Amino acid sequence: MLIDVVKARINQGKPIKLQFTQKIDDSLICDYNARFLSEIEFCGEYYLDQFQDIKVQAKMFAKIEFLCALCGKPVIKDFIIDVDETFTQIANKENYTFSKNNIELNQLITDNIVLNMPTVVKCSENCLGRCPICGIDKNTTKCNCELLNSQNKEEDINPFSILKTLNK
Numbered sequence: 001m002l003i004d005v006v007k008a009r010i011n012q013g014k015p016i017k018l019q020f021t022q023k024i025d026d027s028l029i030c031d032y033n034a035r036f037l038s039e040i041e042f043c044g045e046y047y048l049d050q051f052q053d054i055k056v057q058a059k060m061f062a063k064i065e066f067l068c069a070l071c072g073k074p075v076i077k078d079f080i081i082d083v084d085e086t087f088t089q090i091a092n093k094e095n096y097t098f099s100k101n102n103i104e105l106n107q108l109i110t111d112n113i114v115l116n117m118p119t120v121v122k123c124s125e126n127c128l129g130r131c132p133i134c135g136i137d138k139n140t141t142k143c144n145c146e147l148l149n150s151q152n153k154e155e156d157i158n159p160f161s162i163l164k165t166l167n168k
């Protein structure tokens with residue numbers, strides 16, 4: 001989506017509505033074990049501020065499917081991001097720059113998504129995760145792995161366990 005800088009100048013600070021949907025490739029968020037279930041809905045406005053910079057203020061919305069970090073179950077989240085960015089003509093560290101009469105918003109959109117991605121998503125606060133030994137989903141099934149494992153460990157440290165092996 002393009003922002004029309006000329007129109008913003010003509011409007012002299014009056015905001016111009018910005019509303020569109022855009023498909024974003026899943027490769028952007030695949031490192032987070034996530035994928036888009038919807039297009040991005042972008043809803044906001046842009047205007048020329050007193051420094052002749054272009055301000056973009058909007059909300060972005062998308063449905064994203066994550067995988068629970070503990071059990072791997074899909075978790076669907078409504079992802080809402082507040083966008084508040086400035087495009088300046090002179091480059092600086094905090095802002096985006098523009099030099100033409102149009103501003104392409106792709107970079108702003110993908111940056112804002114990545115910056116807001118949660119690092120850990122759980123299906124619930126009480127998720128029991130998967131058994132590290134047999135891999136079973138402990139939220140739905142019980143296994144005896146940990147019990148068996150702790151019994152084995154007890155035998156290992158029991159000084160009399162050596163006698164058992166000698167008697168054989």
Ligand SMILES: [Zn+2]
Nearest residue numbers: 068071123127
């Ligand atoms: Zn889970």
Ligand SMILES: [Zn+2]
Nearest residue numbers: 131134143145
């Ligand atoms: Zn198990």
